Amino acid sequence: MRSFPSAAGRRTTAPVALLLTLLTALVCAVAAYAGPLAHADEKDDLEKQKDQVQSQIEQAQHDAEEASKAVDAAEKALAQAESDLVTAQGRLGTAQDAAAAATAQLTQAEALDAQMQASLVAAQAALTQAKAELAAGQDALTAQQAKVKQTVVDIYQQGSPQLMAITGYLSAQTPADLTRKLEYADNVIHDQGTLFAQLHEAEVALSAKKDAVKAAEVTAAGQADEAAQHLVTVQELKADADAAAAAAYAAQEQVTVTVAAREKAQRKAERARKADLAELEALKKQEERIKQRIIAAAAADTSTGYVGADDGFLLPPVTGPVTSPFGYRIHPIYGYWGLHDGTDFGVSCGEGMRAAADGKVIERYYSAVYGNRLYVSVGKVNGHALTVVYNHATSYTVDVGDSVKRGQVVGYVGSTGWSTGCHLHFTVLQDGTAVDPMGYL
CATH class of the missing domain: 1.10.287.620 (Helix Hairpins)
Known part of the structure; x- marks a missing residue:
């Protein structure tokens, strides 16, 4: 799940553009440091750092989408009003x-x-x-x-x-x-x-x-x-x-x-932010209820489930590049230190989304934040109850209680909820808590 808890000393109002500038500068510094005289292992390490920073840049770009369209429009109107002034x-x-x-x-x-x-x-x-x-x-x-x-x-x-x-x-x-x-x-x-x-x-x-x-x-x-x-x-x-x-x-x-006009835009932006935060609070409560259901179901499940290597257990749900990875970051709009609770894949709207493993649909609903959501329980993996969640879909082909097979199309990529473009936000819950999906893909 995606949450934005307040953190003392973590709050910031720095725009994404500033973050991108700083990160780009870091990329350049890393590239400059990796000179021809560096040893092979140093080059490899610097390349990894460069890739990591580039990933953070992509993450920062995606973070700009993590607000409702109302907030996005209000922020743009406010920026335009400031410029007009x-x-x-x-x-x-x-x-x-x-x-x-x-x-x-x-x-x-x-x-x-x-x-x-x-x-x-x-x-x-x-x-x-x-x-x-x-x-x-x-x-x-x-x-x-x-x-x-x-x-x-x-x-x-x-x-x-x-x-x-x-x-x-x-x-x-x-x-x-x-x-x-x-x-x-x-x-x-x-x-x-x-x-x-x-x-x-x-x-x-x-x-x-x-x-x-x-x-x-x-x-x-x-x-x-x-x-x-x-x-x-x-x-x-x-x-x-x-x-x-x-x-x-x-x-x-x-x-x-x-x-x-600027004052009006400011008031509208504040109202939109408050509405977004209320939506997030309602979402967290709903996700907490689902988490408790997952935990209760896992406690009642006495089977052994899958035991073995985690890597590759799940089938990639779509074929597309990662546009924003799992991880904590400063929210670009609200300034909270929060968790981007899944991996985003850049895929065109209408592309089919596959079941990552055999499982059963345990929840399906619409969220103002995540748009159309689908929870699929894939059973125990090395002693942990594993659930995969598909977000922002245009529609789903399965419903609560349906069993799905690995590779089966369960829905289609969309841009519903807080999204400014077609993509799949793919979440993996381990005992009801979000973990990095890449560890299972």
């Missing part, structure tokens, strides 16, 4: 970094946008001022033109200043009168020159104001274009920042959901 946390960190970077870029862009808007306002104000000055210049030029026009009209009405000077010279009665008339003519001529000079200055000033307006228009238009283009950049950065913030929020939500 790590992934989600990594994505959250990345998303938060992206959101922070996007927000920083947006802040810088908004600050630059504010500067550009201020420059645009200043350029527009300068343009308004230039236009106002141009309008004032235009008004001044118009007034100056009107004044010159009026002067020209007056000149034509009064005569040429030069002619007036000559007329005054001819009509002067005294030198003083001549001087006065010449001075008047000079003043008129000077005033005309001043008016024309002022008109020219107004035209030059107006032209400069027009140039200033054009320059202000170009500056304002450039500032407006730059501001408009930068506004697009700001809007894009804001969209990026919003998207990054949304991604960070979604990542945070995913972490929250994944944490909840």
Whole structure:
């Protein structure tokens, strides 16, 4: 039978992968040690050690199956939840970094946008001022033109200043009168020159104001274009920042959901483990009752039975490789120091299982742990009551009370109970206690 008694100092939660790594390292160390200079007996000893370690590796691989499918599924779900949580946390960190970077870029862009808007306002104000000055210049030029026009009209009405000077010279009665008339003519001529000079200055000033307006228009238009283009950049950065913030929020939500999923998986795994342990406890009680029946039947049997060599007494129940041997080990799921109470043979489902010896079927039932089970008593062997047990079968061809002959097909290999693949778990009970089947095969 398979039992998992608690053992102080023996409990462990190390995964099978770690055990496989350690055992593989030991295999490599053994192989490396067996150098060409070693003696033949040392080589043989090292080969035996290597084979033993390889057997332990296969045993460890098989141990992973020694739990119900519910536990197996729960363990896988828990491992996936743990992996998902790590992934989600990594994505959250990345998303938060992206959101922070996007927000920083947006802040810088908004600050630059504010500067550009201020420059645009200043350029527009300068343009308004230039236009106002141009309008004032235009008004001044118009007034100056009107004044010159009026002067020209007056000149034509009064005569040429030069002619007036000559007329005054001819009509002067005294030198003083001549001087006065010449001075008047000079003043008129000077005033005309001043008016024309002022008109020219107004035209030059107006032209400069027009140039200033054009320059202000170009500056304002450039500032407006730059501001408009930068506004697009700001809007894009804001969209990026919003998207990054949304991604960070979604990542945070995913972490929250994944944490909840992990906790749920943990609870489910614990429930499955408890259910498995309850099944194991019920199985041990049932096996104990069968053991007591075997012991009682042996005590009542006064026959001598078989006396002779144990090796080869039993016929191998199937033709297939040993995938996990009999022996004690740390249970990979529950951490107990327990007994793998039989030898596992790797055989395809549906293969026939043979009776290992002549005997009688004493028990047949379904176990959540071992699936379909069959107990066959093969009588006394060297004074001990010997019983063989077939486990995980798809079905059996015999029932309780039936007699079987050595080599007879008693059932078919399956994967019922705590099994993840087709195989035969073959147990040998000596006086109701599990022993290594290989000692009888």
